[in-house]
Every structure is written in C-alpha cells, then in structure tokens.
Amino acid sequence: MGEALMKPVRIGAQVAPQRAAAYADIRRAAAVVEELGADMLFTWDHFFPLGKVADGAHFEGWTILAAWAEQTSRVGLGVLVSCNTYRNPDLLADMARTVDHISxxxxxxxxxxxxxxxxxxxxxxxxxxxxxxxxxxxxxxxRIENRLAVLNPPPMGPMPILIAGGGEQKMLRIVARHADIWNTFAEGDDLVRKLGLLERYCAEIGRDPAAIEVSVHVGGDPWENGPALRELGVSLFTISTSGPEYDLDTVRRWISWRDEQNA
Structure with a gap:
C-alpha cells in the first residue's frame, strides 16, 4: 500500500474493567485517555477477568460504555469486542444506537x-x-445492519462495524463482507498472510479492501514496533491496560508516535 493511500494513524486505549478497586478507577482512567488525545476508548465484553487472577473484581462492558458516553466529549467509543452470543442481535443494534446518541x-x-x-x-x-x-x-x-437501518431515530451517522477474529476460511470472509474495521492479534508473517486472504475475499465480492481499516493490539516502543505494522497498512493501534492502577504511559508514547506519523 502506498504511503499516500494510507489512512491516518489512530490510537486506541482499551481500559479493561477488571481488577479495579472501584468504578472510580475506571472512570479516572477514561478521563485521562481522553485528555491524552487518544482516538478511541475501548472497554471489553467479559464476565470474569482475563489472565491469572480469574476471580478478581470485574464490571460489565456495555453499561460502562454508556457511562463513558456521558463522561467524555470527543474520544470515539467501543466495546472491543461484544460477544455475539450474549445478546439478541437486534437488541445489540438498539443498544449501540442508544449509546451513539448519548455520546x-x-x-x-x-x-x-x-x-x-x-x-x-x-x-x-x-x-x-x-x-x-x-x-x-x-x-x-x-440482522444488526437491518435493525440499524430501521431504528427510529437511527444512529447519528454511519456507525462503523468492527469485527475481531482471524479464522482464515470463514471469519475473514465475514470481515470482507461486513467490517468497516478488522481487529486482529496477528503479527509478522501471520498478519501478511491474513491480509492477503482478506484482499482475495474482498475481490470475490467486489469490495475494495481499502474500505476496511486494519486494527491491531500493540505495546512496547512505538518507534520500534510501529513502522513494520504501518508498512502493512495498519492504521488503528490499541494498547490495553488493567486496573486498579491503570498505566497509561504506553498510550502516551503511542500518541506521540501517531502525531509524528500524521504530521
């Protein structure tokens, strides 16, 4: 992908609602993410903590997102990602539309x-x-797309659909057909292969793969880790952090790198 055709770099922060001493910790972290100038603020859709402490404190994602919609004023918002099984698809579309209006x-x-x-x-x-x-x-x-199209009132604008998953035979075909953003943990040669398949699946249905923003989870030094991903066309870089003391220094560094890339 040529540099001139690349989407601008965007930085997301996933503030995981786990191992937090109180919701106040999550709220403060969300406020800092917006103050730092991140492009996206994400929660997640789990019922128990991920990682070694599987029974620690935890909160539900969509209710947090609605609270963030009131709390914040600029940053994009999302659940990275909702589990399809946990909610009727029409209900999920209605929930997203409602939070969209709140935000x-x-x-x-x-x-x-x-x-x-x-x-x-x-x-x-x-x-x-x-x-x-x-x-x-x-x-x-x-069903989600059809419900979004008939809700009254509709979403405030075209609501991007982000799909996470990298299954090469089925999931990437779903991404090609429905996603505005594809989120993946793939890296290196694995990411190169999946991007090639996604391009092929888009061609099969007559869709421009450039219409799909590529999103990855990152960490560490952005000046070291970012360029190779950028060369592959990645434009949304998300850093995850967990409570109770949310460390946002890595988010701050990636935002500085973003500003250099987009200058």
Missing part, C-alpha cells in the same frame, strides 16, 4: 464470536463449537 455519534460497534467457555456456561449460555459460533455471527450481522 453524540462516537460509537463503533465491535463484535466477535466469543471464546471464553466459562463465561458462556456460568451465565447460562450454550457453548457451541467454534464453527457454530462463527456461523451464528455470520447470521447475526445482517
């Missing part, structure tokens, strides 16, 4: 197939095979 039109609707068996089972959901979960996501996305 003044700043919501990205993030969605994926889900993967944490414990969450499904302890909250009373069936935990089907990975193939079934991906098929369910494929069936849900047209």
């Amino acid at each position: 003044g039109g700043r919501v990205v609707l993030g969605i994926g197939a889900g993967f944490k068996e414990r969450e499904f089972l302890e909250y009373g959901y069936e935990f089907p095979s990975a193939g079934r979960r991906v098929a369910d996501l494929a069936a849900a996305l047209p």
